[in-house]
Amino acid sequence: MIDGARILIVDDDQGMRETLSQILEEEDYLVGCAGSGKETLERIAQDFCNVALIDIKLPDMSGIELLAELKKTSPDTAAILITGYASIETSVEALNLGAEAYIIKPLNIEEVKTRICRALDRQRLVMENRELLEKLKKSNEKLKAEIRKKEALQTKLIQSERLSALGELAAGMSHEINNPLCAILGRTQLLQRRLAKTSSDPKIKEGLDVIEVEGKRIDRILAYLDLYCTPSMVGIRGVDVNGTIEKALSVVNVDSDSSNIKIQKKFDSALPRLMADETGLMHVFMNLLRNTRDAMPNGGTLTISTSRQPESKMIKVIFEDTGEGIPKEALKRVFEPFFTTRDPGKGTGLGLAITYQIVREHGGDIAIESEEGNGTTVTITLPTGKESERSQQKKMSRKGGLK
Amino acid sequence: MKKIVVADDDQNVRILFNDVLSEEGYEVTGVASGTEAIREVEKVTPDLLILDIKMPEMHGLEVLERLRRVNQELPVIVCTAYKHMDDDPMVRESDVQAYLVKPVDINVLKETVKRVVGE
Numbered sequence: 001m002i003d004g005a006r007i008l009i010v011d012d013d014q015g016m017r018e019t020l021s022q023i024l025e026e027e028d029y030l031v032g033c034a035g036s037g038k039e040t041l042e043r044i045a046q047d048f049c050n051v052a053l054i055d056i057k058l059p060d061m062s063g064i065e066l067l068a069e070l071k072k073t074s075p076d077t078a079a080i081l082i083t084g085y086a087s088i089e090t091s092v093e094a095l096n097l098g099a100e101a102y103i104i105k106p107l108n109i110e111e112v113k114t115r116i117c118r119a120l121d122r123q124r125l126v127m128e129n130r131e132l133l134e135k136l137k138k139s140n141e142k143l144k145a146e147i148r149k150k151e152a153l154q155t156k157l158i159q160s161e162r163l164s165a166l167g168e169l170a171a172g173m174s175h176e177i178n179n180p181l182c183a184i185l186g187r188t189q190l191l192q193r194r195l196a197k198t199s200s201d202p203k204i205k206e207g208l209d210v211i212e213v214e215g216k217r218i219d220r221i222l223a224y225l226d227l228y229c230t231p232s233m234v235g236i237r238g239v240d241v242n243g244t245i246e247k248a249l250s251v252v253n254v255d256s257d258s259s260n261i262k263i264q265k266k267f268d269s270a271l272p273r274l275m276a277d278e279t280g281l282m283h284v285f286m287n288l289l290r291n292t293r294d295a296m297p298n299g300g301t302l303t304i305s306t307s308r309q310p311e312s313k314m315i316k317v318i319f320e321d322t323g324e325g326i327p328k329e330a331l332k333r334v335f336e337p338f339f340t341t342r343d344p345g346k347g348t349g350l351g352l353a354i355t356y357q358i359v360r361e362h363g364g365d366i367a368i369e370s371e372e373g374n375g376t377t378v379t380i381t382l383p384t385g386k387e388s389e390r391s392q393q394k395k396m397s398r399k400g401g402l403k
Numbered sequence: 404m405k406k407i408v409v410a411d412d413d414q415n416v417r418i419l420f421n422d423v424l425s426e427e428g429y430e431v432t433g434v435a436s437g438t439e440a441i442r443e444v445e446k447v448t449p450d451l452l453i454l455d456i457k458m459p460e461m462h463g464l465e466v467l468e469r470l471r472r473v474n475q476e477l478p479v480i481v482c483t484a485y486k487h488m489d490d491d492p493m494v495r496e497s498d499v500q501a502y503l504v505k506p507v508d509i510n511v512l513k514e515t516v517k518r519v520v521g522e
Binding site: 174182185189 | 423
């Protein structure tokens, strides 16, 4: 039974109302009365009632009509219809309209009480069910969100595993190439020396010089590759991020007179110092600046902003340009080593891969949003607090001996 | 004549070092593995060992550790294709006279050897 359940007696006969009232109040119900259909609907609109006992004959409408209205405005109210004339048609109609029960006069009080009890029981079950369903829906939603989050994480994990596998491959490759390169360059040097003593054939000299120059180029690419494989986190100290960006700007000439590029700086002057490897960060910012410059061959605007995220103890650095943007297919692969959209020989395809690596080593994250023709936004978040120290310690301890 | 053992699994690197250093008047023996390096050092008691790091059978640093147990005096130059070798704490702590990173400029090779063992 629902404590203090509200019962509404609907009958145009005052005597009937009072009798039923008295009996039901003794059962600790809160009892109200209405003499017409209209009054019933008004009362129920004001105060919810658990059970309505409705006489089928009312002055303004039939009990069946009232039942139909009631189910529209207060579907949870259980309706028990009371009638003087037993008719199968009306009882079927009433039940079809959602009546809880159909009682025939003269009333058996025990029957009325039992019907009310049952109606209340059912009502309670329905309400509990609904609550449970609501809860279930909510936890379902939560679960779905969890799954989505997990999937996103997994994608990221796969990406970073793939990058680290590529990194290992690159390190191994670099080592394997350095050995023959050592022989090639050394031999070339020896031959150049011998040639200088014994002959002066300009064609041979030219050939050897080209071998030397190109061999040294391979050496430079490999050195860059190794930087990717083992980013140095040696010089950890408090770094002023705004200052580091300024330094990178002074090295990479983005807004030269001929470039037509404007730089807008929105620096947070109260940025806390970041425990970081400044050389690594310089590399990150210089790389982003070079990319930005190359993305705006006809000029544009580069907006660099820095901000604090006090709640997450993060520093956010955003590079936003109005350049050519990155095609959707390329966007997925920009952090992959050797992936480049530049002409052969122009880019190593390692810039963003190393940038990604350095940001991750600092316990941070980097995200690139771009649309072809609509500019690119690179967002870097770097932890300022304990988080960054921990990730650096991990890195330092990982850096054990050679394999 | 000063004796040098070159331990490197790459034959062409051994030949190159041999050519460069013989020309400078050193007596050079080349070996292709760590085990051979230890045997050769015992046999010829050289004035210098040029040691590659990544070799089959035995890692260069292991060769170094074994050698150091019986011979602390032998000058060693570590020569490796790992670019950031000198960052490695294990290499930093090991007792070697110099590091060379491949590809090695032959002038640098000559100068380093000269500095470590003398003419």
